[in-house]
Amino acid sequence: MSIDMKQFHSVFFEESQEHLDEMEHLLLDLNTHTPDPEQLNSIFRAAHSIKGGSGIFGFDALGSVTHIMESLLDRVRQGTLPITTAMVDLFLNSVDVLKSILTSYRTNGDIDWDSANKICEQLELVTEKISKTKMDEQGFGFFDDDDTVVVEEGYGFFGDPVVHKTEAAFGFFDDEVVSVDTKIAISFDEAVTKKSDAIIVDEVRPPATLEPSPVAFTAKPKNSESSGSETSSIRVDVTKVDQLINLVGEIVITQSMLNLIGKSIEGNLGEKFQSIAAELERNTREIQEAVMSIRMLPVSFVFNRFPRVVRDLSTKLGKSIDLIIEGGETELDKGLTEKLVDPLTHLVRNSIDHGIESADMRAERGKNSTGKVVLRAAQQGGSIVISISDDGGGLNREKILAKAREKNIVISDNPSDPEVWQLIFAPGFSTAAQVTDVSGRGVGLDVVKRNVQSLGGRIDIESVEGEGATFTIRLPLTLAIVDGMCVSVGKQTFIIPLVNIVESMQPLEKDIKTLAGDDQLLLVRDQYWPILPLYNAMQVEPEFTEAHKGIVVLIETNKHRFALFVDALVGQQQVVIKSLEQHYKRVQGVAGATIMGDGSVALILDVESLAVTVNPHHV
Numbered sequence: 104m105s106i107d108m109k110q111f112h113s114v115f116f117e118e119s120q121e122h123l124d125e126m127e128h129l130l131l132d133l134n135t136h137t138p139d140p141e142q143l144n145s146i147f148r149a150a151h152s153i154k155g156g157s158g159i160f161g162f163d164a165l166g167s168v169t170h171i172m173e174s175l176l177d178r179v180r181q182g183t184l185p186i187t188t189a190m191v192d193l194f195l196n197s198v199d200v201l202k203s204i205l206t207s208y209r210t211n212g213d214i215d216w217d218s219a220n221k222i223c224e225q226l227e228l229v230t231e232k233i234s235k236t237k238m239d240e241q242g243f244g245f246f247d248d249d250d251t252v253v254v255e256e257g258y259g260f261f262g263d264p265v266v267h268k269t270e271a272a273f274g275f276f277d278d279e280v281v282s283v284d285t286k287i288a289i290s291f292d293e294a295v296t297k298k299s300d301a302i303i304v305d306e307v308r309p310p311a312t313l314e315p316s317p318v319a320f321t322a323k324p325k326n327s328e329s330s331g332s333e334t335s336s337i338r339v340d341v342t343k344v345d346q347l348i349n350l351v352g353e354i355v356i357t358q359s360m361l362n363l364i365g366k367s368i369e370g371n372l373g374e375k376f377q378s379i380a381a382e383l384e385r386n387t388r389e390i391q392e393a394v395m396s397i398r399m400l401p402v403s404f405v406f407n408r409f410p411r412v413v414r415d416l417s418t419k420l421g422k423s424i425d426l427i428i429e430g431g432e433t434e435l436d437k438g439l440t441e442k443l444v445d446p447l448t449h450l451v452r453n454s455i456d457h458g459i460e461s462a463d464m465r466a467e468r469g470k471n472s473t474g475k476v477v478l479r480a481a482q483q484g485g486s487i488v489i490s491i492s493d494d495g496g497g498l499n500r501e502k503i504l505a506k507a508r509e510k511n512i513v514i515s516d517n518p519s520d521p522e523v524w525q526l527i528f529a530p531g532f533s534t535a536a537q538v539t540d541v542s543g544r545g546v547g548l549d550v551v552k553r554n555v556q557s558l559g560g561r562i563d564i565e566s567v568e569g570e571g572a573t574f575t576i577r578l579p580l581t582l583a584i585v586d587g588m589c590v591s592v593g594k595q596t597f598i599i600p601l602v603n604i605v606e607s608m609q610p611l612e613k614d615i616k617t618l619a620g621d622d623q624l625l626l627v628r629d630q631y632w633p634i635l636p637l638y639n640a641m642q643v644e645p646e647f648t649e650a651h652k653g654i655v656v657l658i659e660t661n662k663h664r665f666a667l668f669v670d671a672l673v674g675q676q677q678v679v680i681k682s683l684e685q686h687y688k689r690v691q692g693v694a695g696a697t698i699m700g701d702g703s704v705a706l707i708l709d710v711e712s713l714a715v716t717v718n719p720h721h722v
Contacts, residue, residue, distance in 0.1 A: 403431035
């Protein structure tokens with residue numbers, strides 16, 4: 104029976120990516136002096152799983168590279184070949200090549216055969232040395248004692264075809280390369296460990312006519328003792344989850360419309376309708392929370408790639424650097440994880456290249472010769488806070504100010520440190536004496552800030568010269584649905600995220616103090632709050648221009664607090680965020696838009712950017 108193997112490709116691609124990520128993580132964590140046997144076994148199993156699946160699907164490039172890797176890894180895990188730092192580097196380079204090849208197969212793109220051939224040659228150099236000194240051994244652990252193995256030159260990649268007396272055919276060699284004495288059927292997700300392991304011997308068939316059995320390629324639970332875990336999770340295409348979230352968003356909007364209609368129904372029918380509407384609202388919220396949790400992923404999905412970045416850059420720059428990761432279990436929306444990679448990578452590279460000093464300079468400053476970079480994530484209210492800290496040289500205030508004047512950037516007479524640090528986000532701004540091929544502190548940071556702002560977030564800097572710097576990114580917990588307070592200014596409705604609201608009130612005229620110009624402060628329990636008229640920020644015609652005639656909403660953000668002056672409160676509501684930038688353009692002070700129950704459009708306020716845009720000197 105002919106089987107369409109393409110139906111299993113997506114599962115193979117997903118699992119292979121996971122195996123490669125696991126290999127990279129384990130290799131980076133491996134202690135070459137006292138390697139953990141279980142780590143070595145896990146790395147071996149990951150390589151073998153990819154090789155086995157590659158043979159089944161005919162992905163020759165993947166299979167050839169992993170075949171040679173597997174041979175070396177088998178020696179290492181059996182203790183006959185000591186693992187070295189150079190060998191770890193070679194395996195990491197192999198993982199990079201495999202990732203590229205896997206992407207090519209996934210996207211039907213052209214395979215970089217030059218890179219594949221080069222990494223195979225490098226792996227073979229090590230393999231040949233072992234083979235020449237161990238010709239009488241058991242073929243890297245795959246053959247019986249009486250089997251003979253001829254040292255190959257390419258494993259199907261290089262030179263003339265090589266014929267074996269007995270070969271474990273993995274499905275990716277040409278007919279003339281592999282003899283047809285014996286065929287070992289390879290399990291998709293189990294590794295061949297020792298010759299004493301249970302191996303299924305199948306009837307001999309040439310690779311060209313080999314028909315794999317119709318196996319459902321689902322990953323087996325790591326703990327085989329728990330059979331119930333097989334159904335504990337399923338693989339779902341992210342587009343299906345996105346579609347589900349969009350539908351829930353539409354339900355939220357429809358439910359708002361029903362609430363609006365219900366207010367016009369009077370009598371017993373109106374009471375019944377309101378009761379049913381309240382129940383629908385509760386159920387809708389529970390569905391929304393459940394669906395949103397599906398999209399939530401640990402931030403470790405992003406963080407786990409940085410040990411490799413730090414390792415490669417520290418080696419290239421000749422610096423000793425420890426990377427500390429905290430809060431990797433913090434969850435955030437998948438849409439955020441994908442878009443966070445570039446800005447975080449840029450900031451980490453900057454910290455390593457221009458934040459951490461050389462060992463000699465650190466010694467002069469009385470610091471440990473090994474620098475430290477801390478990548479931290481935490482949830483604060485309705486926000487995710489991610490910070491990148493280093494114990495390097497920090498930012499130089501005078502150099503930044505001098506560069507700002509050189510570039511004719513407008514600055515106040517006596518700017519605070521936070522204001523000065525924000526100058527480095529100006530396009531093309533850099534105080535680096537030399538631009539390297541790695542990064543330049545300030546080079547490209549305008550792009551970082553723009554990317555963070557496109558996610559509805561904000562980036563702040565704290566720095567002490569000679570002691571280090573911390574870049575902090577604050578993002579909304581999710582990009583889809585938020586709880587908000589609807590307020591009105593004139594005929595326009597705006598949404599304030601509920602998480603930023605302290606309280607709302609109608610202020611007394613005696614509590615409002617007017618400063619020079621039009622600036623006003625509101626006295627609340629012995630504390631002054633700057634008043635920001637929303638009609639000024641949004642350029643709309645208000646019903647009231649005097650704060651004591653309207654309503655003020657006390658707002659607190661991560662860095663600021665102020666009293667937002669509006670005409671009236673409309674009510675609390677759960678709203679679906681629609682991208683304003685995607686459908687129109689970016690508007691300062693606006694995070695997005697939503698559709699109200701009556702079909703009108705309301706703008707969702709970005710209180711972080713609003714705070715520094717309007718009346719910045721008193722916020």
